[in-house]
Amino acid sequence: MAPQSSIPAPSNSSPASIVATLFYKTDSPNHAHPHADASPHSPTDHLPEASLSSLNDGSVPTSNMQEYPLEPPTPGPDPLDHLYGSYISQSCLTDFFVTLTTIIPGLEDSSIESRRLDNSKLCRVVEVTFSLPAQSSVTPEGLRQDETISRFEHQWNIEAVFQTNTIYRRYKRLAVFDMDSTLIQQEVIDEIASLIGVEAEVSAITHAAMNGELDFEASLRRRCALLKGVRNPDVWETLKPRITLNHGVADLIKALKRLGYKTAVLSGGFTPLTGWMGQQLGLDYAFANHLVVSDDGLSLTGELTGEIVHAEKKRQHVLEIAEKEGILLEQVVVVGDGANDLPMMGVAGLGVAFNAKPKVQMQAPARLNSKSMLDLLYLLGISKEEQEALLG
Template identity: 40%
Template structure:
């Protein structure tokens, strides 16, 4: 059974569903049922006896864009593990880009960040280049950047706290830095943080990392480690926005791309592009009455 849960504009919903169903029929995929979930009134659930998940996502995207979407092969269940990226996923900024602004280097560093997120250059190279450019920046700039620039995206804390209330362990894993990730995790409610550490000496950044690099392989390893600790029946939700997140998104039971770059979007089981992060709760079938307010 192939199941899609979709949140889209209600105007013209029936006609769009008819058109999407016809397009799927052409590809040999028959819609068996399509209903609005009675416990999440804005979620349309579409069920097919079988078919290709990637084709289903493509057809629904073509007819309902912009949408929030999750496609699964089985009944949707609340995950026991949530692993998320930080920059441009749980917060609306790229920390290193904002920090670079304090060194008057934001355009140069942001350009490297964008190429890495698009998958045009490998992450370790991009990270080393960007961190190197920050050499000599006063460590106090990090605190100012946190207080002046960094904010959680809408719905982040409600998402995490609600999942925790359902017995889900929440882990923040980032290619960014503990200087930012630790306060962000505390603010939103994550239980564990994995990330990079900026080298500091004499109150200034050294332009190097202190300790091993946290990259795409680290994100995947963290997901697998945490899932193994919970046991074989633990459903896993992973979310991110860039090329560095693809391995963990692909490995999760529910891999979601949040306002993501094209390569990450293609690797995911669905995406959040219309609403805020509370849309994840609706797609998982958690009624609003059970959400934990921020």
């Protein structure tokens, strides 16, 4: 039997505590002064043409009355990070405190505490902790979906992640990752398809599957059928140099291992590359799909064998690994980006959609849109200084 939740429900004498981790979106400031941590633009980045003819918003003369604006658009208020700076300012925090007391009846200012996790001058990550009033029905999920919180995030260019503040929030023991577009930047099946000229067909099916528009297993078999005849094992050796880790992944795994975590990758991709990547990173578990190879071992047949690692199978693997290692589900963190990752996110103490598809971000327990996966450590309450000590 899989490990069960052991966190008691909050009582009137011991109100629940919630922690909100606030991230300033350094890569997308609402003004012309980016944060020091923002990714630099490449000299090869495409710049839009500075041509009036390229505008279609009614700002240039037109003879078509259907395109002519009947009245000028109403300008919105200036983004507040434009006024106060591209970081989490004290004004931003004060506004967040006011927002919390507005939407949580009975919440006292004195119960709200903040801690800078990034201690630089232009702080971009702050942890805010507050105790809920007795008998409050507020939950992290409810706060995340609250319209007032969404408005605050938009105005200040902030992303807020809410969690119940228990000891298990800080002391996780198992980290489970999806592979394609999570640990690595690529979708492996798309990379294989590009080698044989069927990239467009495979990529279209992949995109629909990750957005939950197609049954994953059926879509996987359709994509694999397009790979019939691909040379084996040459294709895997050709692909390995093309695989790129997402930024911060190697450091994150290093830090987690130093903290004593068990680690796993659960992929809807294929065992040759998933197993290889697991070895490269030193992961404890690696599960993926098995492609059928021709009798002479020289080519792929386009078929799959064994159990498919689909959404429910990923969830089952998380439960089984946690049980085998004697780890409570509250001490599990799961990171993924696709719709087929949502079930395994749902059974974990912390499920994170990392730079995920929009539909997945809406449904995942938490979302993190960051250039570096190392930022996951902030969600565990680990400060920048502590991260540097772990990686030193």
